[in-house]
Amino acid sequence: MSQVKENDTVKVHYTGKLTDGQVFDSSLEREPLEFTLGQGQLIPGFENGILNMSVNEKKTINIPSAEAYGEVRQELLQEIPKSELPQDIKPEKGMGLVSRTPDGRDIQLVVAEVKEESIVVDANHPLAGKDLIFDVEVIAIN
Structure with missing residues (x-):
């Protein structure tokens, strides 16, 4: 066999x-x-x-x-001011987002934390x- x-x-x-x-x-x-x-x-x-x-x-x-x-790579966690988000988005922990790189590739992100003036996004694989x-x-x- x-x-x-x-x-x-x-x-x-x-x-x-x-x-x-x-x-x-x-x-x-x-x-x-x-x-x-x-x-x-x-x-x-x-x-x-x-x-x-x-x-x-x-x-x-x-x-x-x-x-x-x-392993989770800390350099793939990034804090972004809420002012940089589209106005129609109300970020919540666990929400998926897509960001576009300068060369046109899409990156899948997850909202890891929501703060007063910013959010922390995670680009690690889930x-x-x-x-x-x-x-x-x-x-x-x-």
Whole structure:
């Protein structure tokens, strides 16, 4: 029976959870996730976790934050005066915002804190600093 190895294209079903059990993503209600190992498409801990698995094999993978989305980087937190926000926006903690860089790229931000005259926005990945748990089943190996 073949096993998942580097450069294989695989299809997997997965459920991603935080250590408190909260589900943040799952493929169970849609098509399986298809990707090629070794191309950096997924977090390192996920790719490493399915190496050597066989078709129909199920496994739980525990991924420390360092092998997932990394630690929270303080330099990605920025304080912005409320006067720089569009007037129709009333910022609230947890609200998503989009900022455009000078070269035209969009950056996803989350309001981390609302102060009297300013807000603090966070450009870290929402799962940065979190250990993740994935329940995985290999559906196909090509």
